[in-house]
Amino acid sequence: MSVPRSHGSARWWGLLALLALWELVGRGQWVAGGALPAPSAVLLQWWADRGDYPAHLWGTLRTALAGYVIGNVVAIACGMAFVRWRGAERLMAGVNVTLFAMPTIALVPILVxxxxxETPRxxxxxxxxxxxxxxxxxxGMTQVxxxxxxxxxxxGGRGAAxxxxxxxxxxxxxxxxGLRTAAPAAVLGSLLAEFGSGGSAGLGTYLIGSLGRGNPARLWGIGLTATLISAAAYATVGLLARRVAGDSLPASVPLGRVQAQPRRRLQDWAWLLAAVAMPVLLWWAFVWxxxxxxxxxxxLRDPLGLWxxxxxxxxxxxxxxVLGMALLETLPPALVGMVLGLGFAFVLAVVTTFWRGLGDTLLPVSLVTQSMPLVALAPLVVLIFGRDWGGTxxxxxxxxxxxxxxxxxQGLQLVPRTLDDLVRANGGRRRAWLQYVALPWSLPYLCAAARLAAPRAFLGVMIAEWxxxxxxxxxxxxxxxxxxxxxxxxxxxxxxxxxxxxLHAMTVAAERRLLRRFALAPA
Structure with a gap:
């Protein structure tokens, strides 16, 4: 769907306003005593360092691109298998959550x-x-x-048809x-691996080597370069999405209430034990x-060595x-951060649904929060929010x-237009559309967002503490x-x-109760 001219102009005017405000704040050193440099200073420093960037840029780009392709091919193949054979999804549930929840900063020294x-990256x-x-x-394949x-x-069609x-x-x-979301994640994963890999080329390596020089403009230049890579990948996949999918949205609403399934406690316990055993078996195989x-x-420690x-x-x-005391310090801010992150994402998603221009303006800012190396942002965050719960x-x-x-x-944008027209025909305003149509329709996407946020919140607190x-x-x-x-x-x-x-299991349990209540079980 093409963006109206008014939305496009609002986006550019909004970005220019943000840059002007940033320039004013940076020149006046109003934030953290100059830890937030002006865009002009960042650009001048980037130009002075332009000879350093090609090798480091290519070092990060090639590993992020390789990981992006490999990870997405495996993810799509596994997702299709999980949709067609629900037993495979239950069997690999433990492996899936383990791979997502595994703290990358802990894996670096082991993988190196x-x-x-460059394989670890x-x-x-x-x-x-x-x-x-x-x-x-x-x-996407179950909400049909x-x-x-x-x-x-x-x-006469069966599963393949x-x-x-x-x-x-x-x-x-x-x-x-999902592919758009994965693009910044691939860049961030490669950067985190560079922090401990000891490689000679990569934006993460360049960033670590620049930390002791006391030059915030250089750190921000490196971080914004990583952000530009993520933004380019995000925009490329978005263009592909518009070319391939266009305006194709579901034409009707899934009907029917959730049917109560017979409880098979013995079978459920068997699946649970198998799901728990799979990560352990793969762990043993990797160590061997x-x-x-x-x-x-x-x-390399196997399960027996850890026991x-x-x-x-x-x-x-x-x-x-030692582990228990550390866990008591990490778990509370992780729970609070998960709620705040979801709440902020939900509010901003609703706002951008009503005001597309504002959403286009804030999207680059959100990309910075995702792909800017936290090593570059950490000094600014500490100076602004402190080293306690605020910074965390x-x-x-x-x-x-x-x-x-x-x-x-994505969930809000997939609401069928026929339902929007129905609300308007009955005199409903945008608030009524949001309350009675958009939120119930996009509930599976809200639950998916919670599943994504739950493990990442704990990882985010660990990164802040690190x-x-x-x-x-x-x-x-x-x-x-x-x-x-x-x-x-x-x-x-x-x-x-x-x-x-x-945390993921608690989110899934809440998701099932909500979907059953609103009769939105996957087909």
């Missing part, structure tokens, strides 16, 4: 030792894009009109939205493969106490906001990396994954 060259970029794209694939599925069955003629076409807009390649047992560290050894009570929540909201915002906007606050799980991980205590690194990683899985 276990994998050669590609792996982390692929892991960063897998879960959002997989969720978008499953969501069941009457279309019945029609294909009437004409339903996938080709109904699910794939109906789910394409949501899938393309890396040890076969000569990686030391000191670096020995946390339960069976004489120092196990001390290790558990600011970083956590920045990590959780963007995927949730894009997912909610960069700024010096407490909690992130600080414990940082100290363990400095001491090369790989047993504690694995312990922090596994406990962080378990906490994120619990």
């Amino acid at each position: 030792i276990a994998l050669p060259g 590609v792996v982390l970029a692929a892991l960063s894009v897998y879960y959002p794209t997989m969720v978008a694939t499953v969501l 009109d069941p009457r279309l599925v019945d029609l294909v069955h009437v004409y 339903v996938m080709r003629f109904v699910r794939w076409r109906s789910g394409l807009p949501t899938l393309l939205s 493969l890396m040890r076969a390649r000569g990686v030391s047992e000191v670096v 020995q560290h946390l339960v069976a050894s004489e120092q196990a009570p001390q290790h558990l106490q 929540l600011a970083i956590t909201v920045s990590v959780t906001f963007f995927p949730a915002f894009v997912t909610i906007v 960069l700024a606050t010096g407490v909690g799980f992130g600080n414990l991980l940082n100290e363990s990396r400095g001491q090369m205590d790989y047993a504690m690194i694995w312990s922090v990683t596994v406990v962080a994954v378990l906490v994120a899985v619990v």
